[in-house]
Each structure stands twice: as C-alpha cells, then as structure tokens.
Amino acid sequence: xxxxxxxDATPELTATKYxxxxxxxxxxxxxxxxLLAKFSDFILIAEAPLSAAHGELILKKAHELFPGxxxxxxxxxxxxxxxxxxxRAFIHADVTLLCQPQDTAYIRxxxxxxxxxxxxxxxxxxxHEPKFETYDSVKVSLDSKLEMQIxxxxxxxxxxxxxxxxxxxxxxxx
Numbered sequence: 001x002x003x004x005x006x007x008d009a010t011p012e013l014t015a016t017k018y019x020x021x022x023x024x025x026x027x028x029x030x031x032x033x034x035l036l037a038k039f040s041d042f043i044l045i046a047e048a049p050l051s052a053a054h055g056e057l058i059l060k061k062a063h064e065l066f067p068g069x070x071x072x073x074x075x076x077x078x079x080x081x082x083x084x085x086x087x088r089a090f091i092h093a094d095v096t097l098l099c100q101p102q103d104t105a106y107i108r109x110x111x112x113x114x115x116x117x118x119x120x121x122x123x124x125x126x127x128h129e130p131k132f133e134t135y136d137s138v139k140v141s142l143d144s145k146l147e148m149q150i151x152x153x154x155x156x157x158x159x160x161x162x163x164x165x166x167x168x169x170x171x172x173x174x
Contacts, residue, residue: 013057015065019171021146025061027054032082035166036062040145042072045095046166048086052120055086059093071095073133073141075150078163079106087111088122091130098141098150100162101134146170 012028015036025034027049035046036058043062048055062071074090075098076083084107090097091111099107111130115123122128133139139150149167156163167174 011054011057013061015061018173022168022171022173023065025058027057030054030082034058036065037146037148037168038066038069039072039141040143041069043069044073044075044098044141044148045071045090046075047077047083048074048090049082050085052086052088052092052115052122055089056121058086059089059095073098075099075164075166077165079103084110088115088120091128092121092125094131096131096133098133098135098139100136100152100164103162104130104132104134107132 014026016024018024021038023036025036026032030049032047032049034048037044037046043066045058045062048058059071071093072095074087074095076087087097087107087110097107107130111122111128135150135152137152141148141150147169149169150164151167152162152164154161154163165174
C-alpha cells in the first residue's frame, strides 16, 4: 500500500498540460505544484510534497503520461516538506537527485532515517545510497529538445538561503 495504515484515502493527483514538454501536477491535499519536464529521452521532476507515498504517485503519473520514458532526475526548490517530502520514493527508484553540495548530507539522512510508525517504500530496504549530481549556482540540463536552467537564488528569495528556481529559455517560463 502507498499510504500508512491509518490513512483511508489515496491523495488525488491531477495533471495539467502546459505544452508537449511540460506538465504541472498537483495533489488535492497539498498546495504546491510539481513540475514534470520531458526531455528527448528522460523525464525530470521538480518538487515532491509531503511523503514517499506522494512521491510514488508522482512517479506513477510520469510513467502514465510518458510510457517507457525513464525518470532520470529529481530536483527541489529548498528544504521543506512541500518540496522534498517525497524524496524517499525517488531514492528508491534510483533517480539522480540534483542539488546543491551542502544538501547531500541532509538528503542522505532523510533516506536512511527509519520510518517505523508509518513504513514507506524505503523502510524494508537495506541502506540505499542516493545518487547525486550537484550544482553551485546554475545547473543547465540540455539535450537536443529542451533546455532547463536550475538557478540558485538563495537569499534573494526573501525566504531561505538555499532556494532554487527553474527556467526554460525556449518558453520564457520561470
């Protein structure tokens, strides 16, 4: 089961098509958006709110929207459960986590921490080392189809020092 035993409803996940390359996903129980970007031969997902169960649903939706295309990357805006709560599902799926170098220790801790009250997909797995690709200020994901820039804006966000945003030059979309 995706959800803890004391939960009787699976969150509803909706998908809104922005264009052929970009979908915005959303849960009925979370006020955040998830970005799904389809590159030539892989998918990148940005944000996974709340829990590993939510992360599993995001991965399932990506496979429904683009059958046979692997989810290769996961990225998050900053340290908060609305952005990173579902990371354990991505660790379990061997998705490469794009993050700032100082984030790797925290994500490892999230991945290794036991979940005994509400076991999730990583609970019955021996230590599973997350895969990381780090960036300092800007990370560019570029292939023949699409370019996405992951930009650390940090304190300019007026919220946190580790904030990142995503920009698609082809669509002038931030």
